[in-house]
Amino acid sequence: MSVGIVSYGAYIPRYRIRVEEIAKVWGANPNSIIDGLMVYEKSVPDLDEDTITIAVEAARHAINRAGIDPQEIGALYTGSESHPYAVKPSSTVVAEAIGATPSLTVADYEFACKAGTAAIQTCMGMVDAGMIKLGMAIGADVAQGAPGDALEYTAAAGGVAYAIGKNDLVANIESTYSFTTDTPDFWRREGMPYPEHGGRFTGEPGYFKHVTSAAQGLLEKMGTKPSDYDYAIFHQPNGKFPTRAAKMLGFNSDQIKPGLVVTRLGNTYSGSCMMGLAATLDIAKAGDRIFMTSFGSGAGSDSFSFTVTDRIEEIRNGAPSVETLMANPIYIDYATYARHKNKIKL
Amino acid sequence: MSVPRFWRRLKNIYNLIGTHCKKCGSFLYPPRNMCPKCRRNSMTVPFKFKGTGEVLTYTIIHTGAKDYTKLTPYILAIIKLDEGPQLTSQVICDHSQICIGMKVKAAFRKLGEESEKGMIYYGTKFVPMEV
Numbered sequence: 001m002s003v004g005i006v007s008y009g010a011y012i013p014r015y016r017i018r019v020e021e022i023a024k025v026w027g028a029n030p031n032s033i034i035d036g037l038m039v040y041e042k043s044v045p046d047l048d049e050d051t052i053t054i055a056v057e058a059a060r061h062a063i064n065r066a067g068i069d070p071q072e073i074g075a076l077y078t079g080s081e082s083h084p085y086a087v088k089p090s091s092t093v094v095a096e097a098i099g100a101t102p103s104l105t106v107a108d109y110e111f112a113c114k115a116g117t118a119a120i121q122t123c124m125g126m127v128d129a130g131m132i133k134l135g136m137a138i139g140a141d142v143a144q145g146a147p148g149d150a151l152e153y154t155a156a157a158g159g160v161a162y163a164i165g166k167n168d169l170v171a172n173i174e175s176t177y178s179f180t181t182d183t184p185d186f187w188r189r190e191g192m193p194y195p196e197h198g199g200r201f202t203g204e205p206g207y208f209k210h211v212t213s214a215a216q217g218l219l220e221k222m223g224t225k226p227s228d229y230d231y232a233i234f235h236q237p238n239g240k241f242p243t244r245a246a247k248m249l250g251f252n253s254d255q256i257k258p259g260l261v262v263t264r265l266g267n268t269y270s271g272s273c274m275m276g277l278a279a280t281l282d283i284a285k286a287g288d289r290i291f292m293t294s295f296g297s298g299a300g301s302d303s304f305s306f307t308v309t310d311r312i313e314e315i316r317n318g319a320p321s322v323e324t325l326m327a328n329p330i331y332i333d334y335a336t337y338a339r340h341k342n343k344i345k346l
Numbered sequence: 347m348s349v350p351r352f353w354r355r356l357k358n359i360y361n362l363i364g365t366h367c368k369k370c371g372s373f374l375y376p377p378r379n380m381c382p383k384c385r386r387n388s389m390t391v392p393f394k395f396k397g398t399g400e401v402l403t404y405t406i407i408h409t410g411a412k413d414y415t416k417l418t419p420y421i422l423a424i425i426k427l428d429e430g431p432q433l434t435s436q437v438i439c440d441h442s443q444i445c446i447g448m449k450v451k452a453a454f455r456k457l458g459e460e461s462e463k464g465m466i467y468y469g470t471k472f473v474p475m476e477v
Contacts, residue, residue, distance in 0.1 A: 046438065048417065048456040048457075049455065052468060056454040057454055330440075339416075
């Protein structure tokens with residue numbers, strides 16, 4: 001397959017709340033939560049930020065990084081489970097704000113935390129079929145977690161955009177493989193502000209079954225093994241799950257370390273493993289091979305195999321790195337966090 | 347702001363697209379059909395501003411209008427774009443950081459919303475250059 005990543009861009013809001021601050025409000029033991037989740041703090045959107053503003057900033061970074069002409073983008077898909085409108089695509093606003101309108105097709109995707117990687121696959125198909133020159137696949141979320149729920153410790157905000165094309169690639173996408181079943185591990189009904197989940201049921205039959213099946217499916221399809229890869233990224237609902245999934249599959253801790261951003265960022269849902277990939281591309285060298293598997297509750301996983309090209313050095317500094325975006329956070333207390341997340345109704 | 351009024355100006359608000367008069371070299375924002383200097387001799391074309399500039403002056407709003415209550419206190423500033431035009435916009439930064447002459451760049455943010463069931467208005471605000 002001669003399709004790949006032409007450019008990428010990320011965006012992370014500056015606000016953070018520490019796990020200790022949330023635990024204090026609910027009378028929980030912060031150390032047991034940190035040990036259990038391997039997450040120390042999470043990002044929080046500003047009062048005037050949402051999935052659309054985050055997606056726009058990420059897409060603009062992707063355009064600036066490689067000097068893309070936005071009029072060459074023929075398709076744009078935004079994956080999220082926190083689209084601001086129930087009816088009115090986020091992607092229309094994003095396309096307009098990056099100057100890609102009107103000659104393109106857009107749509108919003110929803111598949112819990114893997115809507116962004118589903119968008120990458122759609123763009124790959126359209127580019128490979130010759131329907132479009134460039135596609136923009138975005139994963140962005142201002143994730144929801146009900147007050148006091150376990151999700152509240154990790155549900156974060158951030159987004160990542162990937163320009164997919166055939167020319168001037170920074171990483172070839174060698175192959176992709178998906179694994180999907182009907183698994184009710186996590187859901188949010190229409191009109192409800194917060195998701196519900198199956199607690200421990202989200203682990204083995206949800207995350208681990210789908211992530212390992214998709215990963216093994218791609219390794220078998222390609223005839224590769226974990227040791228063939230320099231880096232690996234697995235969906236990061238917390239720090240523990242991807243670490244364990246990597247171990248189950250035979251990847252080591254050095255391979256997942258650069259992409260494991262969840263410990264300082266939280267779970268950016270549709271942006272989660274795409275953020276890990278961006279952080280890995282920030283440090284990758286030409287010839288490096290990267291393995292990535294997303295996970296979306298409901299449930300499904302998409303696996304990808306990438307090989308980095310020497311063009312990465314040319315465009316790397318054209319937009320802020322994930323590490324730069326995570327630097328200099330502004331820490332807030334729970335009351336300010338509740339205001340930012342619209343948990344206080346005026 | 348009514349939905350049609352916002353929608354008609356949406357491209358200009360999202361991407362700071364104004365007008366350049368090729369006759370006298372003026373840059374104008376918001377866009378004008380006619381250059382105020384050249385009048386009937388105007389040669390105006392659309393122009394996309396870089397989105398960088400500096401704070402000319404500012405105030406901190408503590409008692410906002412109805413739709414801005416949630417944002418108070420917020421900074422409202424007059425920004426002089428590098429190309430010349432001046433516009434009023436919010437600046438998103440720590441209130442101890444804002445100062446006259448501060449270099450700023452454009453950011454895409456929510457400008458407001460009508461209500462929980464109404465339209466959401468997006469557009470340009472400014473953040474410190476180093477963010």
